[in-house]
Amino acid sequence: MKIMNCPLNGPRNISEFVWGGEVKPMPDPASVDDRTWAAWLFLENNEAGVVREWWCHVPTSFWFIAERNTVTDEILRTYAAGDVFNTRVEFAPKAAENK
Amino acid sequence: MSTIAPVSLKRRSFIYRLLAAEGAQFGEINGGAVPLHFGAGREVELAAARRLALADLSVLPHVGFKGKGTVEWLTAQGLTIGPDSNKAYRQAGGELAARLAPTEIFLIDSLAGTGALIGRLGSAWKWAESAPRPAQGYPTPRQDSHAWFMVAGEFAPEMFAKICGVDLRRDRFAEGAIAQTSMAKMSAIVIRADRQGRDGRVNAAYHVLADIASAEYLWSCLMDAAAEFDGRPVGLLALQDLEQ
Known part of the structure; x- marks a missing residue:
């Protein structure tokens, strides 16, 4: 079986993991329009080549980031999300819209 | 019995x-x-x-503790917990404190099953009454x-x-x-x-x-x-x- 290296738990069978989408920079939630926000949430670039993706180790619910070559399906490296997302993001309430 | x-x-x-x-x-x-x-x-x-x-x-008896400050709080209660995750630390009464993650402990009793330590921790843990609340984690029901x-x-x-x-x-x-x-x-x-x-x-x-x-x-x-x-x-x- 294919093996993935979980940053918390070490090398494990790939069946213990689920894919969580590409890592994309979040648009500013206070100023973004709905279309861009929805695109960020739901649309994947689906690139051929090396991409950064969210993966979850299901037995521990541990989310981390993997760099993977989508052409060869090689997993190049994995690391904790905290290595990248190390500052707190405040979600200020969006100004009320008049409908 | x-x-x-x-x-x-x-x-x-x-x-x-x-x-x-x-x-x-x-x-x-x-x-x-x-x-x-x-x-x-x-x-x-x-x-x-x-x-x-x-x-x-x-x-x-078995119980969990989780969240920022968990290990510090448990240490202050007299538990011995080492730095490594995915390692279980044996306590004085034979209980095992399993460190599942940096801020998550799964505590299982000794085979005597008296629940003495778990009971004591259960009564000692209290949510601070007002903010700012100290980072002390929180109990998670595992029983x-x-x-x-x-x-x-x-x-x-x-x-x-x-x-x-x-x-x-x-x-x-x-x-x-x-x-x-x-x-x-x-x-x-x-x-x-x-x-x-x-x-x-x-x-x-x-x-x-x-x-x-x-x-x-x-x-x-x-x-x-x-x-x-x-x-x-x-x-x-x-x-x-x-x-x-």
């Missing part, structure tokens, strides 16, 4: 019917119905505990979320090899090591916790913690996997006797 009917107590294992069908005789520990022995004779169960045995400890089995005996690693992808052999999976992994296609926590026998021999033993709603399924899988090695269920008394 005399034999009791498990239905006479409100707290009993999810799999007590399976255990009763296999000949379990129950006694009361800490208000719960615990399978003490299986009626095959003490020597038979002791021999099984050395070779390959399954025991259901689900009724014994009714996780089934707790013990797999003991020298053939345990070989049995696990049939249902688990992680190498749990004793030269690869150190004493106190934790694997949070898939067992019989279920998510499970495996903790190696060898038992020092009174004859001086060290008996291999592993705790298995998994979703209690699937306890019957996992118990059946373990029994099925153990059959090849003549594994059999044993009661708590056999496990306790090994080291008294």
